[in-house]
Amino acid sequence: MNVEAILRTKGGNVFTIRPEHSVAEMATLVSNKRIGAVVVCDDKGRILGMVSERDIVRAIAVYGKGALEMPIRNIMTSPVVTCSPTETVKKILEVMTERRIRHLPVVEKDHLVGIVSIGDAVSHRLEERQAELDVLRDIAVARK
Amino acid sequence: MNVEAILRTKGGNVFTIRPEHSVAEMATLVSNKRIGAVVVCDDKGRILGMVSERDIVRAIAVYGKGALEMPIRNIMTSPVVTCSPTETVKKILEVMTERRIRHLPVVEKDHLVGIVSIGDAVSHRLEERQAELDVLRDIAVARK
Numbered sequence: 001m002n003v004e005a006i007l008r009t010k011g012g013n014v015f016t017i018r019p020e021h022s023v024a025e026m027a028t029l030v031s032n033k034r035i036g037a038v039v040v041c042d043d044k045g046r047i048l049g050m051v052s053e054r055d056i057v058r059a060i061a062v063y064g065k066g067a068l069e070m071p072i073r074n075i076m077t078s079p080v081v082t083c084s085p086t087e088t089v090k091k092i093l094e095v096m097t098e099r100r101i102r103h104l105p106v107v108e109k110d111h112l113v114g115i116v117s118i119g120d121a122v123s124h125r126l127e128e129r130q131a132e133l134d135v136l137r138d139i140a141v142a143r144k
Numbered sequence: 145m146n147v148e149a150i151l152r153t154k155g156g157n158v159f160t161i162r163p164e165h166s167v168a169e170m171a172t173l174v175s176n177k178r179i180g181a182v183v184v185c186d187d188k189g190r191i192l193g194m195v196s197e198r199d200i201v202r203a204i205a206v207y208g209k210g211a212l213e214m215p216i217r218n219i220m221t222s223p224v225v226t227c228s229p230t231e232t233v234k235k236i237l238e239v240m241t242e243r244r245i246r247h248l249p250v251v252e253k254d255h256l257v258g259i260v261s262i263g264d265a266v267s268h269r270l271e272e273r274q275a276e277l278d279v280l281r282d283i284a285v286a287r288k
Contacts, residue, residue: 027205030201031202031205036198053198056201056204057175058175061172061175064212065209068204068209118263119262123241129273129277133280136277136281136283139280140280
């Protein structure tokens with residue numbers, strides 16, 4: 001199973017934000033949309049960085065109230081680790097586990113075509129494993 | 145595999161906080177400890193609630209700067225869904241997926257003995273599945 005299969009299920013909707021928006025504005029966006037991270041893009045749609053709930057909390061811990069007015073350019077993670085639609089779910093789970101990241105933007109021919117969370121990847125991987133298990137169990141039972 | 149097996153690997157360390165501490169103090173705690181959620185306890189160690197990074201972000205979206213001085217009592221989730229050390233990893237993954245929660249405090253005889261994240265549960269479950277797969281694959285191959 002590859003990343004494309006996840007996007008077929010969840011759709012290719014990605015919320016993006018400009019680097020000059022404030023941390024407070026980003027907090028409102030992620031709360032309203034019930035998402036954990038946003039891709040930061042310039043006005044030509046090029047990916048500049050990623051910001052997550054964790055980045056907001058860390059900024060507050062460091063800068064206090066002042067964090068809320070800071071542009072998200074100052075707190076975003078950059079450069080961004082991305083993946084392509086053809087990569088396997090197994091591979092991206094390894095990347096997310098190793099790098100300790102929860103969200104991976106999906107890029108095809110320089111265009112942002114979706115975003116995959118560790119939750120999406122895990123649920124697809126568990127389904128895939130279940131399917132493999134079922135096949136092998138059938139074989140094992142049939143040959144008893 | 146059960147919850148106890150996860151705690152044996154990661155240890156039973158749980159960070160707790162009192163309900164009268166501020167959101168800003170909690171932001172500092174979770175940032176310093178690199179954790180995503182904290183259990184809120186009274187002075188007798190009884191569990192009153194849970195607070196996560198997401199709760200902080202939501203409070204900022206609703207209350208702005210004022211959120212940082214609020215006591216976490218006002219933003220915590222309560223009552224708390226918990227699990228016991230004897231529950232299976234499969235079961236708690238179902239609970240976390242259904243209820244859309246990322247952290248589950250582990251309680252034994254009214255005492256908090258650990259905390260399990262969806263990441264912990266998933267990595268154990270994948271290992272467990274791999275072991276099942278290996279056994280079944282051996283059987284299938286042996287019977288070819």
